[in-house]
Amino acid sequence: MTKVGVLLSGCGVFDGAEIHESVLTLLSLDRAGASVVLCAPNVAQLHVVNHLTGKPAEGESRNVLVEAARIARGVIEDVSTIDARELDALILPGGFGAAKNLSNFAVSDGNFTVNADAAKLIRGMRALERPIGFICIAPVIAAKLFGAEKVEVTVGNDAGTVAAITQCGARHFECAVTDIHIDPVRKVVSTPAYMYDTRISEVAVGIDKLVRAVLDLA
Numbered sequence: 001m002t003k004v005g006v007l008l009s010g011c012g013v014f015d016g017a018e019i020h021e022s023v024l025t026l027l028s029l030d031r032a033g034a035s036v037v038l039c040a041p042n043v044a045q046l047h048v049v050n051h052l053t054g055k056p057a058e059g060e061s062r063n064v065l066v067e068a069a070r071i072a073r074g075v076i077e078d079v080s081t082i083d084a085r086e087l088d089a090l091i092l093p094g095g096f097g098a099a100k101n102l103s104n105f106a107v108s109d110g111n112f113t114v115n116a117d118a119a120k121l122i123r124g125m126r127a128l129e130r131p132i133g134f135i136c137i138a139p140v141i142a143a144k145l146f147g148a149e150k151v152e153v154t155v156g157n158d159a160g161t162v163a164a165i166t167q168c169g170a171r172h173f174e175c176a177v178t179d180i181h182i183d184p185v186r187k188v189v190s191t192p193a194y195m196y197d198t199r200i201s202e203v204a205v206g207i208d209k210l211v212r213a214v215l216d217l218a
Contacts, residue, residue, distance in 0.1 A: 001035045002218050005082060005090040005125075007118060008040040008068035009097025013194070014049035016064070018095030021135050021193050022071050024204050025093050028211035037087065039079040040068035041115050046100040046107065064101045080117040084124025088218040091211070092122075094136020094193055105140045110164055114144055131187040131217035133210045137161065139190045143170035152183035156192030178205040182213055189213045 006025060010016020017040075029036050041064050048060040069076045084090075092098060099106035103114045114122075122145055125132050134142050139153035140161065147169030154175035155161045162172045173181045177196040182189050191206035 001033065002088045002215055003035045003037060003086065004029055004214070004218075005037045005039060005087045005121070007079060007090060007092045007102070007121070008038060008071060008076070009095060009101045010040070010045055010062070010064045011067040011070045012049070012051050012097075013095045014051055014054065015045055015047060015100060016067050016095055016097035017071060017093050018136060018194055019071060020200050020203060021093040021095065021207060024207045025091055025135065025211060028208045032211060032215055034215060037082065038068070038072040038076040039082050039121075040065045040076060041101065041117050042078040042080065043101065043115065045097070046104070064097070079121055082121055084121055084128055084130070087125065087130065089131045089133070089214045090122065090125045091133035091214060092135060092138040092141065094138045094195070096137070098136070098138040098141060102138075103141055103144065105137075105164070110167055112140075112144060114141055119145060126186065129187060131189065131214045133214040134188065134190045135207060135210065136193040136195050140165060142188055142190070143168040146170065146186060146188070149186060151186050151188055152181060153188065153190040154181040154192055155190070156195040158195050161195070177202045178209075180206060180209045180213055187217045189217070
């Protein structure tokens, strides 16, 4: 049975992992018969956003791992404890958590960094030549870590994010929400998902294609 890590970044589109994308990923993996290991960094979120108002909740703080456990139904591990050799593949759902907690892309001027524990696992997977899927905004992490290798990714057609990706040295390919881009050399698969303002049914098509491509490469 293929063992796939799913790296979450909290819980909620504005300050954590995008819940639809995360659940659709888990559903596709389960339907494909894969074994899943959920993980997240054990760190404080950048901030907490009130998802009803869309505004930061002043004075509140939350932990990324604790919040991600909501999506995982409590079965989740600290990413720092995960050895890449234990996994056949890795997938990163999107949501602002990928740009605020797994990295600081959302609050940087372009020269951003990636959480050290997350980067160690992602780089470890690449070193072992095992496939990695990046959903929504998460491809910026691939661009940062593998830009020197000219990694190929897609975030759809968001001009600002595309510019940041190419600034890292990565190559961007415009892609519809229902499609994926595969970098066969680096075994990186990406799909835009909610980088488009679209329907969950369309996001589901792209994520299912990504999951199947990642499993095919494993």
